[in-house]
Amino acid sequence: MAGLGSVCSRRLAGFVSLLLLVFVAVISASPDAATGANETLRRPSGHSLDDSHHPRNSSEHRKAFPVLAFNYEHVSKPFVISLWILLALLMKLGFHIIPRVSHIVPESCLLIFVGLLVGGVIKAMDQTPPVLDTKLFFLYLLPPIILDAGYFLPIRPFTENMGTILVFAVVGTLWNAFFIGGMMFAVCQIEAAQVGHVDLLSCLLFGSIISAVDPVAVLAVFEEIHINELLHILVFGESLLNDAVTVVLYHLFEEFAHEGTVTVGDALLGVVSFFVVSVGGVMVGVIYGVLGAFTSRFTSHSRVIEPLFVFLYSYMAYLSAEVFHLSGIMSLIACGVIMRPYVEANISHKSYTTIKYFLKMWSSVSETLIFIFLGVSTVEGPHNWNWIFVIFTLILCLLSRVLGVVGLTFIINKFRIIKLTKKDQFIVAYGGLRGAIAFSLGFLLTDTEKKDMFLTAIITVIFFTVFVQGMTIRPLVELLAVKKKKESKASINEEIHTQFLDHLLTGIEDICGHYGHHHWKDKLNRFNRTYVKKWLIAGDRSSEPQLISFYNKMEMKEAMMLVESGSAAKLPSLASAASLQNAQQRAPPKQRAIPSISKTREQEIRKILRANLQKTRQRLRSYSRHDLFSDPFEDSMSEIRFRKQRVQMERRMSHYLTVPANRQETPSARKVWFEPEHKVYTYDESESPRDGAALETLPDTVSLLSESPQRPDQSSRLRKRGDAEQSANAPDSQEEPQKLSRCFSDPGPKEEEEEEGEG
C-alpha cells in the first residue's frame, strides 16, 4: 500500500512539474498576447475611474466598478522570473525523487536536458524563448557561484599547490588557446570545409574562447564524485585562475580581429595587460576584503545585517573589477579569501550560518538556471552546423588538453616534492570541462557570420564535455581507484598535530638554514597575528590562539548537534543536519558504548531532564526585529554548553547506574545536581562568559554530589578541586596523579568520590 502510494505521488509530482513546464513556457513566450488583452482591459477600468470622479463626462456608458480585474502586464517581468526559478528548483527536486537516474547522470546533464525540452516546447509553439543573455549571466548568475567557491576555498591545499595551479591555469590555457586556434586555422584551409573565410585571428579568438576550463561545470561534476583534495583543488583552482588569461586573450583577439593584423608591440602590450588584469583584480578584491573585515568589527550591535556586508562587499569587488576590465572572478575570490577569517571571528554564529546557507542557496539556484538556459539557448539557435569544423574542434580540444597536462606535469614534477602520478594527470586532463562561460563569451561576438558557426561548435564541445565526460568520470574514478576524499571529522588531535607539524617543520628548516615554504608561511602568520588581527577583529578575540578558536568551534558544533537531536538518552548516532555541498560534515560521531538502563530509570531521568529543559526555555528572551538575542551569542553558547553537559552527565549517570552499588541516594543526588545549575543562569555574564563563568560555578555543584561519574570534560573541573586538595594533602600526592588519570574513563569505585567530595 505504501509502495503504491509513493509511486502515485511520484507520478503526480512528475505530472505537476510537466504541467508547470508547459505553463511557464506559455507565459514567458507569449507576452504579446497578454499585452494585447490588457490594453483593452485597462481602458475601461481607467474610464470607470474617470467616470466616478467626473460624472459630467458620462456620455459614455458607465461600467460597474470592477471587483476583479486581470492586470498581468503590471507584474509580468517578476512573475516570469520567479516562475522560471521555481521551475528550475522543482526540476532539481524532481531529480532526487527518481533515485536511479541521479546516480548515473550528473545533475548538470539532467538540467540541460530539461532546458532542451522547455526550449523545444516553446519553439513548437512558434515563440521566441529567452536566451542566456550575456549581461544576465555575467552580472547576476555567475557571481554567486564564484563567491560561494571563493569563500569556502580550502586555503591550505590551495596555497600549498599554488605553483602547480598557476602553471596549469596560465601556461595551460595559453597553450590550449594557441594550439586550438592555430590548428583550426589549418583545418579551415581544407577546401572541403568551405570555411576558408575564417582568418587566423578569428581562429585564435575562437581558440581563446573555448580553451578555458569552466568553474561552474567543474564544480557541478566534481562535487558529486568526491575525489581527493589534491586533485579537486588542482582542477578547481585552475578553472578559477584561468579567468585572467581568458579575459586578456579574448579582448586582445577581439580588438585585433577587427583590425586584421597584430604587431609585436601589441603582443607585448598583451603580456603587460595580463599582469595588470590579474594582479589588479586581486588587489581590488583584497581592498574590499579588508574593508569588509573592518566593517564586521563594529557589527556587534546589529547582528541581523552582518551577512549583508559580506555579500555586498564581495559583489562590489566583482563589479568594480569589471568596470576596469580586470578579472572579476579573481577579485571575488581574493575578497572572499581575505575577508573570511576575520569576519568569522567577529560575527555571531547565526550570521555565520546565514552566510553559509545563503551562499549555497544562491549558487545552487544560479547553477540550475545556467544549465537550463543553456539547454534552451541550444534549441533557439541560430545554428550553422559545419561537420568538419565541429568535429575537428572537438578532437583538438581533447588532444590539446591531454598534451598540455602531460607536458606541464613533466615540468612541474621537477619542482614538486609530492609528484603527480599518471592517474592524477589523467583525472586533471579528463576534468577539463567547458561550460557556460565559453558560451556567453561566444554569444558576445559581434560578427554574425562566423558567430553562428562558432556558437554551434562551442555548444557541441560543452555538451560533449558535460554529458560524456561528466557521466563517465564517476565510473572511471572507481575503475582507476583514485583516492577519494577522506571524511574528515573535526578532530582536535589532528588540529593539534597540524599546528605542531607546522612549527616543527619551520624549526627544522631554520636549523637547516634555508628559507623555505614553511619559513615564509610562519612569518606571514606572525605578521597576521601581531598587526592585522588587532585591526580587523573586535575585542579580545583578536589575540585568541587558533587552537582555542578551533576547539570552541568544535564544541559549539557538538553542542548544537546534541541539542538538535532532542532525546538525550539516545546513542549518538544522530541524523546529521542538512549538509549542503561544502558544509562541514560531522561524520557519525564516535561510538560511545552505553549499556542499556532499566526502563523506569530512563523514564525518571527523562522526566527530570524535560522539566529542566522547560524551565530553561522560559528564560529565552523575546524576539525583536533588530536583535536576534538580547544577549550576544556567547550567552546562547554557554546555554548550549550546559545543555550538552547535562546531557553528557545524564548519559554518564545512566552508564554508572548499571554498575552494581547501592544506588539509594541517586534521586537526591540528582536533585542536588540540577538545582545549582540554575544558579548559573542568574549568573551575571558581565565578563567573558565562555570559559570563566561556566567553570567558576560548577565546582560548587561537584562538591554537592556524593557520587559523581566524572566525564573527562568535567575532569578538568574536578582536577581543579583535585589540585586544591593536592596542595592540602601532600602525602596523597603520588595517589593523586593516579586518581586523576583514572578519571578518564569511568568512574572509579565509590571511595574515590567520597574523598573528593569531602574537599
Add this chain to the structure above:
Amino acid sequence: MPLPQPCPAPPCCSRRCGAGGANSRQVRRMMGAATTRIGQQDPELVDRTGFSPEQINNLHKRFLQLSGNKDTISRENLNDIPALTYNPIKSQIIEAFFDKRNQHDSEVGSLEEITFEQFLMVMSHFRPPTLEMTAEEKQAMRKEKLRFLFNMHDTDGDGKITLEEYRKVVEELLSSGSIEQESAKEITDAAMLEVASTNVPHMGPEDFYEGITFEHFEQILKGLEMESRMHIRFLDTATVHCGKS
C-alpha cells in the same frame, strides 16, 4: 677556527642561490680535509640515511657552521639559532636531536652532544617520499615519522603519552598567544577523550586509560597522511649559506 664567510653572493633567501657554483668551489677549497672525509664516508651515509651525496655535503656545511667547525654540536649551538626564538616548541625540537630513540637504536635517554652522523639520522626523518616508493615503503616511512613525533611527546620514554605530557604539548602550542591554562586543560582532556573513545570504545567501569600508546597514536593520526606532510625540501645543488646561522 671559525668558518670563513665566503659571501660575495646575494643573501640566500631562495632555494637555489644563483652564484652557487663558484662559491661552493671556494668553500670546498677552504674546507679541504672536511669534505674529503665526508666524501669517503659517503656511500655508507647515503645508504643509512637515504640522502644523496650532494644533500649530505650541504648538510655537512651547515653542521660545521652550527658547531663552529667542531665535530659535535651541543644544545647551546642549536639554541643560538636566531630564527628559532619565535618557535613555540623550540626546546622540544632541540631535545629531539639529542634523543637516543631517534637514532634508530633501541636505547632510551639523551645525549649531550651529537656527531654529524647522528645529526643526519635525525634529519633523515624529514625526507619526502619518492615516486618510486611502493606502498609498503610508504607505510614504513609513515611509521618512522610518526615514531619521531611520538618520541617528541613522550618525554619520559615509557612508551605512552600520558595526560600530563600531552598537556605540556598543548600548553607550548598555546603559549605563542596568551597563557590560557584552563583552555589548555580542556583541550587536552577533549583530545585524550577522543583517542580513548576511538581506540578503546568499550571501556569497562574498572578500566582507566593510562596514556596514548604508539598504536593508538598511529590510529588517531591516520587521516593526516604523514608521509606527504612531514617533510622539508633538502637542497640538492651546492649552495652557500651566507652569514651566521
